[in-house]
Amino acid sequence: MALIELRGVDFSYSEMETPVLKNINLTVEAGEFVSIIGGNGSGKSTLAKLLNVLLVPSAGEVIVDGMNTADEENWLKIRQKVGMVFQNPDNQLVATRVEDDVAFGPENLGIPSPEIRKRVDKALEAVGMEKFKDNPPHNLSGGQKQRVAIAGVIAMEPECIVLDEPTAMLDPQGRKEVMETIHFLNKEKGITIIHITHFMEETVGADRVIVMNQGSIHKSGLPLEIFREIDDLKKLGLDVPLVVELAHELRKKGVEIPAILSINELVDSLCS
């Protein structure tokens, strides 16, 4: 059974306005790593908010692990299953010590203290922040803060984490840390990842890339399939990773290069 299923979902913020999402049909299997790209205003963030019931659809259904988000009785359970990480790390941290911040969620669930202790330690270890557990969050770097925010979500033991542009405010080092962390969580802990981003190069390690445009799913496929259609993506105001575009241009010059997604693959194909 699919972990998340959207069936014919529409969403409008008010009846007066044009819908932000139109007839979305989407299935995410447990264990998948899905990247969502699309221009500003394409509906990506709204879609994300439907997945852990920050919003409910105007029409259609969102089903999480068999539970319909329209049913208020399911909300708490769904929010435990699907955790959310946002763009700005400073808006997500509340406590004065890292480990208190991570414990905040489980405490609210009424989980007994020894269990919380275990969960917090495990969560901080999973994001590589165990050494910082006594530090005040505001002294951490952006990437470290974002990893603490992710640990806070992991401590809820979710099956899926939705990340809405988690690296947008980070420097290259911070971006790398966060991307490595979410790939680790996906591969080693089996957590389903739904990752929204404007950085095309962050999507090449995903199992699937979904392209959103004007409230609809424009395309869905393997990164290689999606980035093959360079002109199509550019029409939507999107990019392809630079190395993909370089390979594309070199092919036009008669250089034979197989389908590639990374600098390593390009260099190996030219100079093996």
Place this chain on the structure above:
Amino acid sequence: MLIELKNVSHIYDDDLKGTEALKDINLRISDQEFIGLVGHTGSGKSTLVQMLNGLIKPSSGSVIIDGVNITGEKTSLLGIRRKIGLVFQYPEHQLFEETVYGDVAFGPRNLGLSEEEVELRVKEALELVGLDYEEFKDRSPFNLSGGQQRKVAIAGVLAMKPEVLILDEPSAGLDPQGRQQLISLLEYLYNNKGMTIILVSHRMEEIARLSNRVIVMSEGEIVFDDSPARVFSEVEKIRELGLDLPEITEILWRLNGKGLRVRTDIFSLAEAVEEISRELRGSSKC
């Protein structure tokens, strides 16, 4: 207009450890420069740019703008801010007026200009950032998309007609199209309006493409101050500082390391394609 920093050091008042956010900075910025300012988080970039328009006064040393030492007691900072516009990170968080017009007009009105002149400036600034005056002037900035809000905020700074424009991570959070529009705007302001531009960015490809001088900061000091080609040839050092290379440079450098003798001082895709295919000489292998 000349901006000069002489032996500038800075320690924030609330920093109990007394860490120097800037250490003995000496810097001259002349007319018609496009400066890329880079460094990892905490390197002192933001402190430096805030010093350039008088928001922060240095703990020691002097900041001289257009011949005036602005660290002196009686300097008019209004005059400085008129000449040097600063676009903060996420400037759209500072929008506050009921209409787009009101927000962009706020600065010029404070200069005591006539309402006709204010209107002219608002029109021109909105056009520069690519927002249609008639369509947007009466709208609430809060009902615009994030990308449009960013444009309104930038227009508010442009309406002051600064001679120097400083932008701190202006493309953060924008989609590829929004980023491209911003890059075109900066190119236009630099080439056609004669503005001096100081761009703070983590995106090295932006820095490499746009600037003619790159300043790299680390731990409060300037570690490089040179042309993009020279700075980005210091591959090992750049990596050590926790910074990225422009992706093109990374690719050319790696190919070079594998024996394909391509130049590594190229920052545009088209030129890189030419260079690589030329070096391959009709073969598909190096």
